[in-house]
Amino acid sequence: MTAQLATKTEARKLPVYLDFQATTPTDPRVVEAMMPYFSEMYGNPHSRSHLYGWQAEEGVEKARGQVASIIGADPKEIIFTSGATESNNLAIKGVAHFYKEHKNHIITAATEHKCVLESCRHLQQEGFDVTYLPVQKNGIIKLADLEAAITDKTVLVTIMAVNNEIGVIQPVKEIGAICRKHKVFFHTDAAQAVGKIPLDVNEMNIDLMSISGHKLYGPKGIGALYVRRKPRVRLQPLMSGGGQERGMRSGTLATPLCVGLGAACEIAQKEMAAESERLHMLRDRMYKAIMEQLPEVYLNGDLEHRIPGNLNLSFAYVEGESLIMGIKNLSVSSGSACTSASLEPSYVLRALGVTEDLAHTSLRIGLGRFTTEEDVDYAVDEIVSHVKRLREMSPLWEMAQEGIDIKSVKWAAH
Amino acid sequence: MDVYLDYNATAPMRPEVIEAVTAALALGGNPSSVHEPGRRARRVIEDAREEVAALIQAAPEDIVFTSGGTESNALALYGAGRERILASAVEHASVLGNAACDLVPVDGNGVVDLAALESMLDSRPALVSVMLANNETGVIQPVAEAAEIAHRYGALVHCDAVQAAGKIPVDVTALGADLLSLAAHKLAGPKGVGALYVAPHVELRPLFAGGGQERRRRSGTENLSGIAGFGVAAKLARDHIGDYANLARLRDALEARVLKIAPGAIVFGSAAPRLANTALISMPDVASEKQVIAFDLDGIAVSAGSACSSGKIEPSRVLRAMGYEMGVANTAVRASLGWRTSEDDVTRFIEVWGRIYAARRGESRAPAA
Numbered sequence: 001m002t003a004q005l006a007t008k009t010e011a012r013k014l015p016v017y018l019d020f021q022a023t024t025p026t027d028p029r030v031v032e033a034m035m036p037y038f039s040e041m042y043g044n045p046h047s048r049s050h051l052y053g054w055q056a057e058e059g060v061e062k063a064r065g066q067v068a069s070i071i072g073a074d075p076k077e078i079i080f081t082s083g084a085t086e087s088n089n090l091a092i093k094g095v096a097h098f099y100k101e102h103k104n105h106i107i108t109a110a111t112e113h114k115c116v117l118e119s120c121r122h123l124q125q126e127g128f129d130v131t132y133l134p135v136q137k138n139g140i141i142k143l144a145d146l147e148a149a150i151t152d153k154t155v156l157v158t159i160m161a162v163n164n165e166i167g168v169i170q171p172v173k174e175i176g177a178i179c180r181k182h183k184v185f186f187h188t189d190a191a192q193a194v195g196k197i198p199l200d201v202n203e204m205n206i207d208l209m210s211i212s213g214h215k216l217y218g219p220k221g222i223g224a225l226y227v228r229r230k231p232r233v234r235l236q237p238l239m240s241g242g243g244q245e246r247g248m249r250s251g252t253l254a255t256p257l258c259v260g261l262g263a264a265c266e267i268a269q270k271e272m273a274a275e276s277e278r279l280h281m282l283r284d285r286m287y288k289a290i291m292e293q294l295p296e297v298y299l300n301g302d303l304e305h306r307i308p309g310n311l312n313l314s315f316a317y318v319e320g321e322s323l324i325m326g327i328k329n330l331s332v333s334s335g336s337a338c339t340s341a342s343l344e345p346s347y348v349l350r351a352l353g354v355t356e357d358l359a360h361t362s363l364r365i366g367l368g369r370f371t372t373e374e375d376v377d378y379a380v381d382e383i384v385s386h387v388k389r390l391r392e393m394s395p396l397w398e399m400a401q402e403g404i405d406i407k408s409v410k411w412a413a414h
Numbered sequence: 415m416d417v418y419l420d421y422n423a424t425a426p427m428r429p430e431v432i433e434a435v436t437a438a439l440a441l442g443g444n445p446s447s448v449h450e451p452g453r454r455a456r457r458v459i460e461d462a463r464e465e466v467a468a469l470i471q472a473a474p475e476d477i478v479f480t481s482g483g484t485e486s487n488a489l490a491l492y493g494a495g496r497e498r499i500l501a502s503a504v505e506h507a508s509v510l511g512n513a514a515c516d517l518v519p520v521d522g523n524g525v526v527d528l529a530a531l532e533s534m535l536d537s538r539p540a541l542v543s544v545m546l547a548n549n550e551t552g553v554i555q556p557v558a559e560a561a562e563i564a565h566r567y568g569a570l571v572h573c574d575a576v577q578a579a580g581k582i583p584v585d586v587t588a589l590g591a592d593l594l595s596l597a598a599h600k601l602a603g604p605k606g607v608g609a610l611y612v613a614p615h616v617e618l619r620p621l622f623a624g625g626g627q628e629r630r631r632r633s634g635t636e637n638l639s640g641i642a643g644f645g646v647a648a649k650l651a652r653d654h655i656g657d658y659a660n661l662a663r664l665r666d667a668l669e670a671r672v673l674k675i676a677p678g679a680i681v682f683g684s685a686a687p688r689l690a691n692t693a694l695i696s697m698p699d700v701a702s703e704k705q706v707i708a709f710d711l712d713g714i715a716v717s718a719g720s721a722c723s724s725g726k727i728e729p730s731r732v733l734r735a736m737g738y739e740m741g742v743a744n745t746a747v748r749a750s751l752g753w754r755t756s757e758d759d760v761t762r763f764i765e766v767w768g769r770i771y772a773a774r775r776g777e778s779r780a781p782a783a
Binding site: 088 | 420439442448506607624625635637715717
């Protein structure tokens with residue numbers, strides 16, 4: 001029944017899905033690669049006493065190679081996890097706990113994903129020191145801030161490669177060089193980056209990297225953590241037991257999900273260059289069209305250092321929730337999916353210095369592999385007409401048009 | 415290879431489960447997103463939660479989806495936040511490996527010693543972890559009795575029901591479990607998904623920090639396709655629980671035939687209540703490893719114990735805890751039956767078992783350590 005529902009929605013092509021940073025649809029080629037492992041090759045990949053087990057293990061190991069390849073790693077350095085949240089928790093808590101006898105300081109940034117910030121907060125409660133680096137107005141950290149924050153107690157720097165809300169790319173290679181120079185481990189949450197920008201763990205001196213399946217057209221429920229072997233990074237596992245994944249992550253591996261992640265990485269690696277160009281074109285088309293038709297629209301985050309599939313725009317004088325309610329035919333969000341039910345303005349936008357009222361009017365528009373030019377044109381029309389409609393109803397917009405500076409208005413307290 | 419008798423390692427998915435998994439893979443949304451694709455994904459998850467809850471007669475809101483049995487056990491042990499953990503000596507590695515546990519001994523059948531448990535409890539806040547059925551022997555533990563004792567001392571009770579669920583009826587309230595672990599792939603569901611039942615009165619410390627999914631008890635985007643499959647598998651497990659009477663008949667016939675061929679063979683735990691599908695049998699004088707290889711050459715998939723990481727076949731820790739000598743423990747092979755097992759499969763197993771046993775003469779005896 002669910003399958004029928006999906007087909008029906010596809011037939012009418014609405015709503016147009018523009019939330020590729022929240023999750024990506026699983027690529028049919030990925031599903032195809034997974035299928036045999038649902039039916040005939042169902043063994044436990046850790047069973048060593050029969051063919052069913054060996055077949056499953058072979059599938060897992062091929063996938064490990066595909067994941068390693070897209071980031072220039074050795075397959076032995078890839079640990080499968082249940083997703084980027086687990087990978088981030090394992091990397092941050094795992095390293096902190098393992099080295100806690102000697103070092104107790106972690107550096108991160110204010111715009112990290114919630115699971116990184118929450119892991120850090122958790123460690124603070126345990127007595128670790130955490131530095132939260134500010135970002136510039138464009139969403140990028142200052143390398144001088146980072147270098148200044150490193151002390152002889154610093155064990156780990158964790159800075160994301162690409163931000164999930166604003167798509168901004170951090171200077172990963174430069175961060176890696178600084179960390180290596182000071183002999184501090186560098187972890188990067190690359191959930192939004194893998195398959196979208198070229199990454200090389202050796203060239204960029206990355207020691208740990210989190211990868212998510214469902215952000216790169218793979219299945220949900222699978223991710224990976226890259227853990228460098230030379231020089232070796234050690235970590236305390238979150239889950240122990242059967243000792244799978246070289247003792248760093250116990251639990252029966254989900255063969256089809258591993259295979260799906262592997263296939264997703266292989267496809268992304270092959271198609272990255274062309275797809276990046278295509279998305280760039282679509283994104284620029286959308287940005288240009290909106291900016292031409294609407295005044296008082298602000299782009300959040302750097303335009304140049306940004307993945308091609310992301311726009312994050314604030315529409316002044318429009319209430320974000322009303323806009324999202326209005327553009328029902330577009331699946332977009334106001335920020336991260338985890339917090340999409342919350343009405344709080346995005347902490348990422350606030351960290352950029354975006355004022356609270358503008359932060360409340362933001363839309364995150366995510367373009368991806370299945371986005372077409374027609375989708376983009378349709379979305380532009382929807383957004384432009386609804387923003388115009390909402391502004392026409394807004395007394396603030398009217399005042400602004402009359403040249404009244406809203407900030408100078410003294411509001412009656414109530 | 416055509417006879418699969420390793421259902422306790424993992425069970426093949428039923429066709430309806432595969433259908434649900436593939437249908438969910440075609441859904442686009444993130445279950446936390448508020449737009450339409452997100453809400454459709456959310457609905458799939460909440461429907462599955464109801465089915466999983468029904469399998470153990472719990473309320474849906476007390477079910478937390480995880481990545482599998484190991485995570486459920488790790489989350490239970492860490493999440494309970496108790497200073498002391500008492501676990502039966504035959505628990506799965508994912509219980510014993512996740513915390514420093516005080517081991518509660520078992521008897522010769524592998525049944526936890528309740529008097530010993532009581533003598534070990536005191537006023538310190540504890541968590542008692544007793545599995546419902548053992549993965550190697552299939553022996554069913556007196557969890558309700560253990561829980562009654564544990565609760566008298568103010569302890570919380572965790573029950574690893576990974577092997578039992580779907581094979582025997584489970585009622586979490588009757589068991590008295592405050593926390594209960596499930597894994598989908600042991601009940602013909604997908605790998606990579608499990609659940610932890612958390613009683614409403616338990617304040618759980620999350621193992622994964624982050625977006626606050628699963629009512630802040632387990633962060634991370636939900637494994638949508640896995641959870642969809644788990645829901646269907648849980649429903650089918652309930653519908654088919656009666657099939658285990660038939661499996662018991664097959665398993666009992668298998669054991670009877672083996673004992674007839676080799677009167678010196680041991681069926682471990684046979685004097686205790688056991689899962690209907692599990693037979694852990696010692697073949698006198700033939701090492702587990704040798705048997706497993708011979709079975710494999712004849713196209714029969716069995717195992718020497720649990721399917722974990724090491725690749726080495728080690729004498730079972732469970733059998734050692736039951737008081738068996740190394741020389742006996744390392745001659746054990748497990749046959750575990752499931753929904754696709756036929757009478758022919760069992761006949762083939764017995765044939766091959768008999769052949770391996772007959773060929774043992776003249777060969778070196780199983781190495782004693």
